[in-house]
Amino acid sequence: MSPFRGLVGFPITPADEQGRVDTEALRRLLRRLVEARVPSIGLLGSTGTYAYLDRAERRRAVEAAVGEVAGRMPLLVGIGALRTDEAVRLGEDARDAGAAGVLLAPVSYTPLTEDEVYAHYASVAEAVRLPLCVYDNPGTTHFSFSAALIGRLSRLPYIEAVKTPAPSAALVADHLRALRGATEAGFSVGCSVDWHAQAALRAGGDAWYSVAGGLFPGRCLQIVDALARGNDAAAAALDAKLQPLWDLFTEFSSLRVMYACANFLGLSRAAPPRPILPLPEPVQHRIAAVVEQLDLA
Amino acid sequence: MSPFRGLVGFPITPADEQGRVDTEALRRLLRRLVEARVPSIGLLGSTGTYAYLDRAERRRAVEAAVGEVAGRMPLLVGIGALRTDEAVRLGEDARDAGAAGVLLAPVSYTPLTEDEVYAHYASVAEAVRLPLCVYDNPGTTHFSFSAALIGRLSRLPYIEAVKTPAPSAALVADHLRALRGATEAGFSVGCSVDWHAQAALRAGGDAWYSVAGGLFPGRCLQIVDALARGNDAAAAALDAKLQPLWDLFTEFSSLRVMYACANFLGLSRAAPPRPILPLPEPVQHRIAAVVEQLDLA
Numbered sequence: 136m137s138p139f140r141g142l143v144g145f146p147i148t149p150a151d152e153q154g155r156v157d158t159e160a161l162r163r164l165l166r167r168l169v170e171a172r173v174p175s176i177g178l179l180g181s182t183g184t185y186a187y188l189d190r191a192e193r194r195r196a197v198e199a200a201v202g203e204v205a206g207r208m209p210l211l212v213g214i215g216a217l218r219t220d221e222a223v224r225l226g227e228d229a230r231d232a233g234a235a236g237v238l239l240a241p242v243s244y245t246p247l248t249e250d251e252v253y254a255h256y257a258s259v260a261e262a263v264r265l266p267l268c269v270y271d272n273p274g275t276t277h278f279s280f281s282a283a284l285i286g287r288l289s290r291l292p293y294i295e296a297v298k299t300p301a302p303s304a305a306l307v308a309d310h311l312r313a314l315r316g317a318t319e320a321g322f323s324v325g326c327s328v329d330w331h332a333q334a335a336l337r338a339g340g341d342a343w344y345s346v347a348g349g350l351f352p353g354r355c356l357q358i359v360d361a362l363a364r365g366n367d368a369a370a371a372a373l374d375a376k377l378q379p380l381w382d383l384f385t386e387f388s389s390l391r392v393m394y395a396c397a398n399f400l401g402l403s404r405a406a407p408p409r410p411i412l413p414l415p416e417p418v419q420h421r422i423a424a425v426v427e428q429l430d431l432a
Numbered sequence: 433m434s435p436f437r438g439l440v441g442f443p444i445t446p447a448d449e450q451g452r453v454d455t456e457a458l459r460r461l462l463r464r465l466v467e468a469r470v471p472s473i474g475l476l477g478s479t480g481t482y483a484y485l486d487r488a489e490r491r492r493a494v495e496a497a498v499g500e501v502a503g504r505m506p507l508l509v510g511i512g513a514l515r516t517d518e519a520v521r522l523g524e525d526a527r528d529a530g531a532a533g534v535l536l537a538p539v540s541y542t543p544l545t546e547d548e549v550y551a552h553y554a555s556v557a558e559a560v561r562l563p564l565c566v567y568d569n570p571g572t573t574h575f576s577f578s579a580a581l582i583g584r585l586s587r588l589p590y591i592e593a594v595k596t597p598a599p600s601a602a603l604v605a606d607h608l609r610a611l612r613g614a615t616e617a618g619f620s621v622g623c624s625v626d627w628h629a630q631a632a633l634r635a636g637g638d639a640w641y642s643v644a645g646g647l648f649p650g651r652c653l654q655i656v657d658a659l660a661r662g663n664d665a666a667a668a669a670l671d672a673k674l675q676p677l678w679d680l681f682t683e684f685s686s687l688r689v690m691y692a693c694a695n696f697l698g699l700s701r702a703a704p705p706r707p708i709l710p711l712p713e714p715v716q717h718r719i720a721a722v723v724e725q726l727d728l729a
Contacts, residue, residue, distance in 0.1 A: 255707035
């Protein structure tokens with residue numbers, strides 16, 4: 136039960152205006168993932184607004200998730216923080232609550248050097264002692280990993296995976312090859328960016344770290360399963376069907392769209408943490424229409 | 433006593449490994465600024481590592497600074513935070529402790545839209561009710577203000593200034609003109625980026641938000657004073673003399689260099705917050721040599 140294989144679904148973390156997590160709504164979202172039998176659940180990813188929740192709320196979210204999932208699949212928990220000591224504390228909290236693995240992004244304010252990021256990961260991995268996935272997401276962290284740095288990190292104890300943003304289909308094979316070349320066999324190379332994920336899996340990615348998979352796991356699993364059966368044409372067709380959702384993601388960001396979807400489905404009544412604003416009403420109507428048109432409910 | 437005119441010196445905030453502020457060392461740094469009679473002091477700017485300190489420590493730093501400065505010059509306090517409600521609380525803390533103004537950067541993780549940033553500023557300004565400077569620093573916040581957005585913000589109550597990164601001498605006049613054109617007379621347009629600041633002041637900038645000025649206020653004030661006397665040649669010569677310091681800033685970042693300088697001068701014994709690492713010994717020796725060569729002590 137590796138947390139770094141196949142579909143990893145990342146739900147939103149519904150919370151009130153003060154950043155208090157609505158654990159009942161979170162449990163509803165997790166129940167969908169358990170019922171769909173996703174191979175792994177990614178709690179408190181970027182879509183799970185980990186960066187906006189304090190330590191106590193992040194711990195409450197992990198405890199609620201561990202209770203709901205009850206060991207039926209591994210729970211991967213985001214522990215990113217600006218300070219190294221805070222990331223260590225968050226990792227210890229996640230471990231003590233029962234996480235199977237942790238996901239660590241190099242959150243930055245002052246731009247970081249490669250050596251600083253390396254030392255940050257080394258300190259956290261050594262203290263937390265759980266399988267760790269390097270979370271590469273330059274769009275939010277403003278740090279870009281070289282393949283060489285991923286290679287150095289992969290040789291540290293506990294660092295077992297990378298979550299890399301998949302480039303377009305034309306580039307993804309080369310991108311994965313560079314990461315494979317820098318790391319040893321058994322190191323998991325998985326991809327985010329839902330609208331490139333099908334191509335990334337076809338090119339040999341080990342995992343799909345998925346925003347859509349955090350709310351619509353069945354539809355994403357169909358794609359993964361078609362590829363596992365070698366039916367690339369079916370996978371491509373299933374992916375193409377979701378294009379209206381991918382278009383919304385690129386236009387409004389997947390996080391904002393997921394809040395609108397979860398609320399439309401009655402699973403939550405949450406707004407993203409301010410300063411992020413809920414999407415305007417007309418956009419929410421467009422999103423609802425796509426959810427119905429694609430029969431995503 | 434506007435906090436947004438002339439030289440604004442931004443000291444580091446010495447703290448221990450756990451992020452506990454060393455208020456004695458901070459007071460020593462502030463005493464230099466008071467003795468040099470800087471027009472304004474910028475506490476908890478980017479160089480003051482506001483992003484890495486929690487609310488309680490930021491409040492301790494402000495209280496120590498208010499005590500040390502004792503009203504002899506205005507104190508401008510950085511209140512940036514990822515969450516809007518946290519920025520409000522930090523602003524209220526700064527106001528209640530005696531700050532003269534606040535400096536607010538649009539810190540981001542999820543990339544923000546213009547409307548989100550506008551609403552963030554409106555909420556904070558309305559709650560805090562202190563003169564507010566919009567802190568534009570895309571290198572750390574990953575949000576770039578358009579002149580039009582600065583214009584919209586300048587029409588909100590309490591928003592009285594912008595701190596904009598000065599582009600090179602060839603571009604700075606156009607940059608300031610665009611901001612002047614978008615804002616009303618009396619709105620303060622000031623610049624950061626020390627190695628472009630002399631040109632920015634010559635082009636009519638209202639303030640120099642200075643990292644070097646947080647530790648070497650005398651040398652920076654000489655430049656400001658020469659320009660005030662209309663002696664541009666003397667100002668350019670004084671600025672040129674500091675080129676070895678500017679070169680260190682661009683090579684290693686001004687924050688990392690300032691820690692090395694303050695420690696070399698015996699004013700602090702602090703490391704930047706991890707994951708930021710102290711500069712390697714040989715670099716620290718180079719920095720010490722520049723401090724001595726330029727007679728900066």
